[in-house]
Amino acid sequence: MALRELKVCLLGDTGVGKSSIVWRFVEDSFDPNINPTIGASFMTKTVQYQNELHKFLIWDTAGQERFRALAPMYYRGSAAAIIVYDITKEESFTTLKNWVKELRQHGPPNIVVAIAGNKCDLSDAREVLEKDAKDYADSIHAIFVETSAKNAININEVFIEISKRIPLAESAGGTSGKAFKLGRQASESRRTCC
Amino acid sequence: MALQGPEELGEQVEEPEDLDDQDASSISPAEEITMPSGPGGDDEPEEALLLPWDRFSAWLHCICVVGFDLELGQAVEVIYPHHSKLSEKEKTSICYLSFPDSNSGCLGDTQFCFRFRQGSNRKSSLGVFLETTDRDAPPCLKREQGHYYGYVYFRQVRDKSLKRGYFQKSLVLISKLPYVTFFHSLLKIMAPEYFEKQEPCLEAACNDMDRWPTPHPGRILTLPIMGVVIKVRIPTSYDKPGTSQLVQSAQSDSQVSIVLPTIHEVDLFRCFYPVFFHIQMLWELVLLGEALVVMAPSPAESSDTVLALVSCISPLRYSSDFRPYFTIHDSEFKEYTTRTQAPPSVILGVTNPFFAKTLQHWPHIIRIGDMKQAGEMAKQMKVKKLKNLKTLDSKPGVYTAYKPYLNRDEDIIKQLQKGVQQKRPSAAQNAILRRYFLELTQSFIIPLERYVASLMPLQKSISPWKSPPQLRAFISQDFMKTLEKAGPQLTSRLKGDWIGLYRNFLKSPNFDGWFRNRRREMTQKLEALHLEALCEEDLQQRVQMHSEVETVDLVLKLKDKLTQAEREQLPVRPGTVAKLRAHIDAVILALPEDLQGILHKPSTP
Numbered sequence: 001m002a003l004r005e006l007k008v009c010l011l012g013d014t015g016v017g018k019s020s021i022v023w024r025f026v027e028d029s030f031d032p033n034i035n036p037t038i039g040a041s042f043m044t045k046t047v048q049y050q051n052e053l054h055k056f057l058i059w060d061t062a063g064q065e066r067f068r069a070l071a072p073m074y075y076r077g078s079a080a081a082i083i084v085y086d087i088t089k090e091e092s093f094t095t096l097k098n099w100v101k102e103l104r105q106h107g108p109p110n111i112v113v114a115i116a117g118n119k120c121d122l123s124d125a126r127e128v129l130e131k132d133a134k135d136y137a138d139s140i141h142a143i144f145v146e147t148s149a150k151n152a153i154n155i156n157e158v159f160i161e162i163s164k165r166i167p168l169a170e171s172a173g174g175t176s177g178k179a180f181k182l183g184r185q186a187s188e189s190r191r192t193c194c
Numbered sequence: 195m196a197l198q199g200p201e202e203l204g205e206q207v208e209e210p211e212d213l214d215d216q217d218a219s220s221i222s223p224a225e226e227i228t229m230p231s232g233p234g235g236d237d238e239p240e241e242a243l244l245l246p247w248d249r250f251s252a253w254l255h256c257i258c259v260v261g262f263d264l265e266l267g268q269a270v271e272v273i274y275p276h277h278s279k280l281s282e283k284e285k286t287s288i289c290y291l292s293f294p295d296s297n298s299g300c301l302g303d304t305q306f307c308f309r310f311r312q313g314s315n316r317k318s319s320l321g322v323f324l325e326t327t328d329r330d331a332p333p334c335l336k337r338e339q340g341h342y343y344g345y346v347y348f349r350q351v352r353d354k355s356l357k358r359g360y361f362q363k364s365l366v367l368i369s370k371l372p373y374v375t376f377f378h379s380l381l382k383i384m385a386p387e388y389f390e391k392q393e394p395c396l397e398a399a400c401n402d403m404d405r406w407p408t409p410h411p412g413r414i415l416t417l418p419i420m421g422v423v424i425k426v427r428i429p430t431s432y433d434k435p436g437t438s439q440l441v442q443s444a445q446s447d448s449q450v451s452i453v454l455p456t457i458h459e460v461d462l463f464r465c466f467y468p469v470f471f472h473i474q475m476l477w478e479l480v481l482l483g484e485a486l487v488v489m490a491p492s493p494a495e496s497s498d499t500v501l502a503l504v505s506c507i508s509p510l511r512y513s514s515d516f517r518p519y520f521t522i523h524d525s526e527f528k529e530y531t532t533r534t535q536a537p538p539s540v541i542l543g544v545t546n547p548f549f550a551k552t553l554q555h556w557p558h559i560i561r562i563g564d565m566k567q568a569g570e571m572a573k574q575m576k577v578k579k580l581k582n583l584k585t586l587d588s589k590p591g592v593y594t595a596y597k598p599y600l601n602r603d604e605d606i607i608k609q610l611q612k613g614v615q616q617k618r619p620s621a622a623q624n625a626i627l628r629r630y631f632l633e634l635t636q637s638f639i640i641p642l643e644r645y646v647a648s649l650m651p652l653q654k655s656i657s658p659w660k661s662p663p664q665l666r667a668f669i670s671q672d673f674m675k676t677l678e679k680a681g682p683q684l685t686s687r688l689k690g691d692w693i694g695l696y697r698n699f700l701k702s703p704n705f706d707g708w709f710r711n712r713r714r715e716m717t718q719k720l721e722a723l724h725l726e727a728l729c730e731e732d733l734q735q736r737v738q739m740h741s742e743v744e745t746v747d748l749v750l751k752l753k754d755k756l757t758q759a760e761r762e763q764l765p766v767r768p769g770t771v772a773k774l775r776a777h778i779d780a781v782i783l784a785l786p787e788d789l790q791g792i793l794h795k796p797s798t799p
Binding site: 005007009038039040041042044057059062066067069070073074076077 | 387390391394395397398399401402405416418420421422423447448449450451
């Protein structure tokens with residue numbers, strides 16, 4: 001079975017729960033008192049997708065403003081970006097839109113974008129309507145889910161959706177009998193933001 | 195033949211603990227799926243105890259930024275992490291060594307390295323831990339004891355907005371690890387980002403490094419840094435020399451992950467190219483620890499050449515001081531350039547033309563021209579007379595009166611020349627040259643290994659109730675006698691005065707360093723065998739036959755042994771230490787209760 005390394009970065013405002021999403025995905029745990037990330041932290045997890053192993057090299061970036069300029073190091077070469085906002089903070093959704101713009105201008109051309117509305121367990125304090133976010137995600141052909149790292153809702157699903165949208169390995173495409181999938185891959189990639 | 199411990203060659207003692215899973219040559223990154231996924235990537239039990247900044251300190255002492263201040267001159271602008279300690283003297287050294295000498299142009303980006311003496315004796319709280327990780331490293335890759343390396347990425351570009359008209363800055367990694375290629379690759383990732391994005395960048399990089407696994411020989415290490423994953427394997431002393439360790443997988447993207455095939459090997463062919471007719475003589479000079487100076491047009495060239503010289507006798511460790519880049523501001527400048535004594539056993543790399551005069555009296559001088567014009571083949575076959583070296587404008591070449599002991603190997607020269615004509619890739623030329631040096635060094639060292647192994651006492655002379663037997667003394671004449679039958683002629687077709695070469699080598703610091711290391715290993719082996727023999731004894735029975743005083747004495751001795759085994763990490767069979775502990779407890783239990791109380795107290799270190 002072929003192993004593919006897929007670089008994935010998490011972007012978004014400070015405190016929206018990027019690190020918590022990664023911890024839930026990789027370690028299946030949750031710590032409410034997590035420290036703010038410095039620069040970025042790195043974790044890996046390997047999952048099987050069809051007959052490939054996807055090793056996610058996850059760069060969980062710092063949301064704090066002083067690390068803003070470092071972001072290109074993490075989205076450079078990324079196969080996917082998960083942009084996270086907090087459904088209880090309208091402002092974090094505005095930041096998200098700026099990230100989408102930046103990726104469109106400077107990110108890798110075929111990057112798969114996933115939008116995660118985190119903290120969906122706090123729907124009482126909701127400021128961003130699910131429909132608004134969904135419509136926006138659709139308009140840029142991004143994956144969209146509302147997640148809760150705390151209650152383990154939709155965390156694995158984000159990564160499964162990313163795996164589905166990752167184009168098949170180019171080098172294998174030409175020689176093996178996977179040609180029919182290449183067609184689908186082309187249409188998939190058009191649905192990404194860039 | 196591999197250069198391993200004396201156990202390899204001697205028949206007196208059994209094989210040491212088995213060394214399987216150490217042979218990890220040629221592992222493709224795709225094979226290491228089982229890597230732990232946690233933040234540390236490598237959660238050994240001993241690593242779980244590490245505190246913040248411990249992992250960082252296992253790799254680097256600190257990171258410095260050296261800039262140019264119009265009033266102060268060169269100055270250390272930033273030290274990161276902020277709590278790292280450097281003495282004023284060390285800072286001054288770093289300042290001068292991090293910039294090229296003024297008149298070597300170096301526009302654009304330049305990488306080089308330097309080495310300087312550690313100013314104050316700084317005890318690392320990690321000391322013992324690092325010693326264990328270092329134990330399996332080959333001699334030439336062990337952590338430095340009294341020196342630091344400085345790995346420099348220097349940028350000099352025109353900038354009209356600055357008063358000086360130029361932007362000049364160096365990012366410098368200070369470390370005790372001699373992983374030249376690794377740190378240069380690391381700087382290639384870090385420095386350009388740093389020059390653009392300043393301190394948050396250093397903060398992020400240091401934070402990444404502080405989650406790295408410690409530099410443990412033999413493991414494949416995954417080292418995430420600033421959005422890229424570097425994969426390396428630090429060789430062990432059990433590796434078959436000359437084998438490459440990691441292979442880059444075909445379709446990997448350098449913005450995602452990088453596999454470094456080596457952490458320390460420099461491109462020997464490129465470095466020796468300007469003087470390659472003389473490689474064998476240079477090998478002799480380095481082997482014998484002769485005073486050597488490399489005069490080069492830039493710090494990059496001087497440091498590359500010095501490192502190539504030092505590594506050409508690998509797997510022997512070069513035991514004298516060497517300075518890949520040395521300046522007139524260096525704290526050892528006076529000590530090394532004095533004319534009142536014979537030049538010291540050191541290798542210096544210099545760029546300042548002033549040295550052509552200062553070091554005129556040195557016996558061996560290598561002059562390197564501008565390597566950018568290397569398209570032209572080095573033509574001077576002849577060694578130059580020293581008196582012809584007067585100024586910086588002197589022609590490239592080797593200036594010495596030295597007469598090599600061994601006859602020149604024309605084959606290697608022809609082979610390399612042919613490679614140049616056929617435009618053989620540089621990597622292939624480098625591999626040929628590296629193998630040539632390796633075989634030469636091994637042919638030279640094997641007779642010594644064999645003789646030293648014969649100094650090991652017979653296994654049957656080890657008695658549990660006597661102190662471990664001593665190694666027999668190294669007697670030069672005895673060794674020389676072995677050469678007749680078992681000399682280098684067995685593995686090398688080179689003719690010449692091998693005896694003379696050995697005689698001189700035995701007086702050199704390299705022999706001293708090598709022998710001291712061997713003796714330590716063998717003494718530890720004897721201690722280990724002795725300990726194992728002791729553990730096999732029926733102590734209970736012995737205790738019954740002896741008085742209380744003698745039993746107490748035995749307990750104390752056993753406890754000493756235990757402490758030693760743990761402190762020195764003696765190469766004992768697995769389970770031996772546990773067995774010894776059980777023995778101690780059993781003997782104590784056989785004593786009266788009042789004594790038990792006293793003896794059970796954990797011994798204070």
